[in-house]
Amino acid sequence: MSPSRSLEGDRNHTSVAMFVLLGLSDEKELQFILFPIFLGIYLVTLIWNLGLITLIRMDSHLQTPMYFFLSFFSFIDICYSSSTSPRMLSDFLKDEKMISFIACATQYFVGCWMAQAECCLLAAMAYDRYVAIGRPLQYSAIMAPGLCQKMVAGAYASGFLSSLVQTVPCFHLYYCGPNIIPNFYCDITQIISLSCSNPFIIQMTLFLVAVFVGFGSLLVILLSYGFIAASILKLSSIKGSAKAFNTCASHLAVVIIFYGTGLFMYLHPSSSHSKKQNKVLSVFYVILIPMLNPLIYSLRNKEVKEALKRLVKRATHLL
Structure with a gap:
């Protein structure tokens, strides 16, 4: 254990300065197999999302609200994946998968945001x-x-504030x-279970954020x-x-995958x-x-395919 660090003055402190991530597997051979697979997934995620952002910015036919939103959606996917994949x-x-208290809080904050x-x-x-x-x-x-x-x-502001009100109380618990x-990665539900404090307040905070942001957005959808219809x-x-x-x-497919997986992950019985x-x-x-989001929008969208053809045509004329 590392030396204790102050959290709430002299009254409260934590003796945990590092967390241990067990990862996907503790088998060394399997980890070496998984490394190139997940590296490929991460690179595809970056390339497809950056490519989609670039295509939307460069093609005048895609200067519409739908693609304006989609470019920022792709940027979110890049940041979301980058908050966990490199680590x-x-x-x-590595033999020891250690992450510092601050790095864990930062990773969770960005991912949650x-x-x-x-x-x-x-x-x-x-x-x-x-x-x-409709109109x-x-x-x-x-x-x-x-x-x-x-x-x-x-x-973006709603995501920032809701992430802040979850991250700060969670990492001010007594560990x-x-x-x-x-x-x-640093999953908040698993981090809370390690705390020696009463987790009631942070659990209520998580519940309220899930209701107002998660289910509120789902209700609008x-x-x-x-x-x-x-x-x-x-x-x-x-x-x-x-x-x-x-x-x-395409949007409906993304919503079903995103919310379907999230609800199953956090609501299924242990x-x-x-x-x-x-x-x-x-x-x-x-x-x-x-990685799937830009593929869904690209492969199912005629306008994106046509914009890509125009970009390739322009590039070949320049060569």
């Missing part, structure tokens, strides 16, 4: 799709650049000895899609209905296999989803 990759090559911002941004994108389908003649007036910028700023986290049903032509639904398909299940779900939620 996990370096731990594959990005996850909460993603919830809010998904809600903003759902509202954008509702306006595009097409007023779309340009309603989704003006100023409103889009405020919605993005609001999503008197146990310091082993059975995962590859569900309401938006309810109005979208009602608008699609009013369309007389099948072709028009299919086209309207197709504009929402069992004898819960630690292994948590690790598998954590990998999918923290590592794979940021």
Whole structure:
């Protein structure tokens, strides 16, 4: 154990200055196999998301609110993945997977900030799709650049504040000895279980944030899609209905994957296999989803494919 460090003056302190991350596996051979796999996933995540941001910024046909939101969504995925992947990759090559108290708090803060911002941004994108389908003649007036910028700023600010109110109380709890986290990153539920303090306040804080930010965003998404469904049903032509639904398909797929995995990970009952299940779900939620999101938007979107073709055509003319 490292020397104790003060947390709340002389009255409260913690003797834990380092946490031990157990990682995905303690088998050395398996870790060497997993390293190139997860390095590849992380590089694909960076390349696809950065590529999508660049494409949106460079192509004039993609200068619409939907793609404006998508570029910031891709930036969130880059930051979210980068909060855990580099540490996990370096731990594959280490015998002792130690993380300092401050580094653990920072990792959780950034990851939580990005996850909460993603919830809010998904809600903003759902509202954008509702306006595009339900009120097409007023779309340009309603989704003006100023409103889009405020919605993005609001999503990032909400994520920042909600992450702050979770991180500060959690890492001001009294940690008197146990310091082993059975995962590859600093998960707040597992960190709280190591505390020697009464966790009631931080647990209530987590619950309230989940209700207001997580479920609040989900409610906006569900309401938006309810109005979208009602608008699609009013369309007389099948072709028009299919086209309207197709504009929402990618966003809907991302929402189902993001919320479906998150709800299952934090709401499923504990069992004898819960630690292994948590690790598998954590990998999918923290590592794979940021890679899948740009793929879903790119592969299912005709406008993105056409923009990519135009960019390649321009590049070949320059050579």
